[in-house]
Amino acid sequence: MPAVEVVEVEKHYQAGATTVRALAGVSLTVEKGEFMAIAGPSGSGKTTLLNLIGALDTPSAGALRIDGVDLAGMSRKQLADLRRDKVGFVFQAYNLIPVLTAAENAEYVLELKHMPRAARRTRIGQLFAELGIGELLDAWPGKMSGGQQQRVAVARAIASMPAVVLADEPTANLDQVTGKALIDMMHRLNHEHGVTFIFSTHDPMVLAQAERVVRLVDGKIASDERRGETVAGAVAAPVA
Amino acid sequence: MIGTLTIAWRNLWRTRRRTVISMSAIGLGLALVVIYGGLVSRLMGDAKEQLDTTGLGHFEVTAAGWRQHRSGKLTIADLDAKLQDLPVPASAEVSVRVLSRGLLAGARGNEAVEVHGVDWQRERAVALYLREIRQGAVPADDDAHGILVGEQLAERLKLQVGHKLRLTVQRADGEMGAALFRVRGVFHTLSPGIGQRRVLISRAAAAELLGVGGSAHQIVVQIDRAADASRWAGEARAKLGPTVEVLTYADIYPIFEAMESLVNGAILVGSIFVYFLVGLGILNTMLMSVLERTREFGVMQALGTRPGGVLRMVLAESFWIATLSVALGLGIGLSFTWLGSRSALLDFSEQMGEGIEFGGTVMRAAFLTEFSVRAALLPALYVYLMALLVALYPAWRVSRMRPVDALRAG
Ligand SMILES: Nc1ncnc2c1ncn2[C@@H]1O[C@H](COP(=O)(O)OP(=O)(O)OP(=O)(O)O)[C@@H](O)[C@H]1O
Ligand SMILES: [Mg+2]
Numbered sequence: 001m002p003a004v005e006v007v008e009v010e011k012h013y014q015a016g017a018t019t020v021r022a023l024a025g026v027s028l029t030v031e032k033g034e035f036m037a038i039a040g041p042s043g044s045g046k047t048t049l050l051n052l053i054g055a056l057d058t059p060s061a062g063a064l065r066i067d068g069v070d071l072a073g074m075s076r077k078q079l080a081d082l083r084r085d086k087v088g089f090v091f092q093a094y095n096l097i098p099v100l101t102a103a104e105n106a107e108y109v110l111e112l113k114h115m116p117r118a119a120r121r122t123r124i125g126q127l128f129a130e131l132g133i134g135e136l137l138d139a140w141p142g143k144m145s146g147g148q149q150q151r152v153a154v155a156r157a158i159a160s161m162p163a164v165v166l167a168d169e170p171t172a173n174l175d176q177v178t179g180k181a182l183i184d185m186m187h188r189l190n191h192e193h194g195v196t197f198i199f200s201t202h203d204p205m206v207l208a209q210a211e212r213v214v215r216l217v218d219g220k221i222a223s224d225e226r227r228g229e230t231v232a233g234a235v236a237a238p239v240a
Numbered sequence: 241m242i243g244t245l246t247i248a249w250r251n252l253w254r255t256r257r258r259t260v261i262s263m264s265a266i267g268l269g270l271a272l273v274v275i276y277g278g279l280v281s282r283l284m285g286d287a288k289e290q291l292d293t294t295g296l297g298h299f300e301v302t303a304a305g306w307r308q309h310r311s312g313k314l315t316i317a318d319l320d321a322k323l324q325d326l327p328v329p330a331s332a333e334v335s336v337r338v339l340s341r342g343l344l345a346g347a348r349g350n351e352a353v354e355v356h357g358v359d360w361q362r363e364r365a366v367a368l369y370l371r372e373i374r375q376g377a378v379p380a381d382d383d384a385h386g387i388l389v390g391e392q393l394a395e396r397l398k399l400q401v402g403h404k405l406r407l408t409v410q411r412a413d414g415e416m417g418a419a420l421f422r423v424r425g426v427f428h429t430l431s432p433g434i435g436q437r438r439v440l441i442s443r444a445a446a447a448e449l450l451g452v453g454g455s456a457h458q459i460v461v462q463i464d465r466a467a468d469a470s471r472w473a474g475e476a477r478a479k480l481g482p483t484v485e486v487l488t489y490a491d492i493y494p495i496f497e498a499m500e501s502l503v504n505g506a507i508l509v510g511s512i513f514v515y516f517l518v519g520l521g522i523l524n525t526m527l528m529s530v531l532e533r534t535r536e537f538g539v540m541q542a543l544g545t546r547p548g549g550v551l552r553m554v555l556a557e558s559f560w561i562a563t564l565s566v567a568l569g570l571g572i573g574l575s576f577t578w579l580g581s582r583s584a585l586l587d588f589s590e591q592m593g594e595g596i597e598f599g600g601t602v603m604r605a606a607f608l609t610e611f612s613v614r615a616a617l618l619p620a621l622y623v624y625l626m627a628l629l630v631a632l633y634p635a636w637r638v639s640r641m642r643p644v645d646a647l648r649a650g
Contacts, residue, residue, distance in 0.1 A: 113544075
């Protein structure tokens with residue numbers, strides 16, 4: 001079962017009298033264990049697509065399946081539960097909850113899943129150790145550097161073993177070195193634990209680390225390349 | 241523990257100054273309601289319960305029409321039988337009076353007076369001033385010539401214990417009657433009017449002087465709680481028949497009830513005003529903190545917090561503000577009412593004299609407060625309800641935002 005299936009998805013925004021077609025018929029399948037980047041110029045629809053996959057927003061048309069679950073017709077509560085169970089998020093602006101320590105931020109997701117306290121603590125302790133951020137367990141977000149916050153954000157995103165982790169420009173606020181280190185960490189998690197990552201970026205250095213790159217132009221998939229090859233079957237639209 | 245209440249508590253202290261300010265404002269509002277309530281309920285309570293400051297009693301039995309005509313002829317028929325039949329609680333105090341207007345003549349002048357012929361022991365229980373003799377003493381039971389006068393009257397007529405006085409009255413048969421009395425004591429009263437006009441002699445002496453035989457004009461009954469007055473008066477009315485008139489203190493002085501509803505109305509309006517301000521304070525605080533943190537609520541939703549969870553998070557914050565405010569408000573309010581129940585917080589004695597006369601009773605000008613934790617709990621509960629109620633709006637607003645919109649905010 002694929003981690004993500006996007007079928008003929010459209011997203012339209014009403015901007016005054018005109019309708020913006022942010023996504024114009026996107027179809028995409030992401031298998032478990034992929035390490036995929038979404039590229040494309042500004043306004044091409046990267047964020048829109050990630051928001052739809054993450055069930056933060058609903059499509060104007062088309063279907064979305066996350067880990068085999070069709071999002072159509074779900075209530076807000078069901079969508080929340082789906083995000084809790086199947087999706088992890090890493091945001092550009094880190095977005096750690098400032099009143100929770102690093103460990104508590106990661107624990108928060110597990111608490112939502114009603115995992116007992118002791119099990120939560122153990123799991124987060126191990127995870128932080130593995131990610132090399134064990135010394136940050138009791139640190140407050142406000143006291144951490146951007147790179148540290150984003151590592152904690154990754155830990156939070158994968159803590160509950162989601163089917164897919166979505167990261168919209170995770171390195172945009174980081175310097176080159178820190179950004180590369182973050183992508184390396186994500187890549188290692190992908191390799192060693194099979195965590196599925198979909199991230200968007202403008203940075204060619206980051207793109208170079210992706211195993212698959214889907215390029216959006218004007219809300220359509222312009223290319224879909226795996227390790228440099230174009231994958232047949234992707235909806236290739238002519239570059240305008 | 242990173243439950244909703246913990247997160248809400250921590251969020252409260254991110255904007256420490258705002259929290260402290262709104263908590264203080266709400267707390268002081270509550271304290272004000274508690275103190276005001278304590279002051280007024282003590283005041284109204286004293287006014288109603290302590291009718292012995294004037295000897296009014298909670299209800300009285302007189303011959304029908306006596307209140308209207310004040311005629312010495314209108315005595316209670318079959319007084320002893322009526323006293324036997326009078327339904328009163330066991331703890332009630334009952335005093336029988338022979339009443340008349342009269343003229344008191346001393347060596348230094350004359351004064352118009354109202355004469356109370358009483359049984360000393362019984363009267364003591366219903367008239368505070370008989371317990372506050374400042375010179376001399378209450379006359380002995382068989383003292384047919386002893387008279388008590390108030391401080392003000394003694395002052396005017398330059399009376400001392402032992403001085404001789406002539407009391408002239410109109411007898412029940414219409415003739416003039418007069419007798420000589422000797423001052424046995426001078427009483428103190430909160431009421432300058434009573435101090436100046438009221439004189440007390442024994443019931444036997446009064447009956448003799450007025451020629452009313454064994455009868456009397458008034459039976460005064462004082463019970464434990466003013467609230468029960470109309471019930472007992474009603475029973476007395478039914479039992480004693482139409483030859484007598486039974487009137488409660490409130491019948492005699494309707495201003496009591498009027499004053500009470502006025503005061504209750506004022507409390508209600510004042511409280512509504514305070515709660516309104518409390519509500520505005522909490523609404524403002526919550527709206528500000530929710531709007532500032534919209535994106536955080538978006539993050540929580542992205543992590544899988546349900547809309548209901550977001551709603552609870554905001555309500556939890558409001559709950560904490562209410563809790564802190566209530567703690568502060570009760571702390572201040574109860575401290576003041578406790579202190580005020582011991583010694584007066586408001587004392588107008590300097591300006592208004594020891595007592596303030598009001599509708600047949602006299603209140604002390606040094607206002608005490610009633611200390612009652614129970615009475616303070618209701619306003620505290622209202623603060624909680626208000627906090628929850630007004631927080632519902634910001635809570636509902638942010639919880640129904642789509643996560644994508646919430647994340648874009650701020
Ligand atoms: N809420 C919205 N209302 C109206 N138009 C929107 C909204 N969100 C996005 N758009 C439009 O949809 C299109 C796609 O936007 P999107 O943010 O997905 O692009 P992006 O590829 O993420 O761009 P960037 O690289 O700048 O982040 C753009 O034309 C944008 O203006
Ligand atoms: Mg974007």
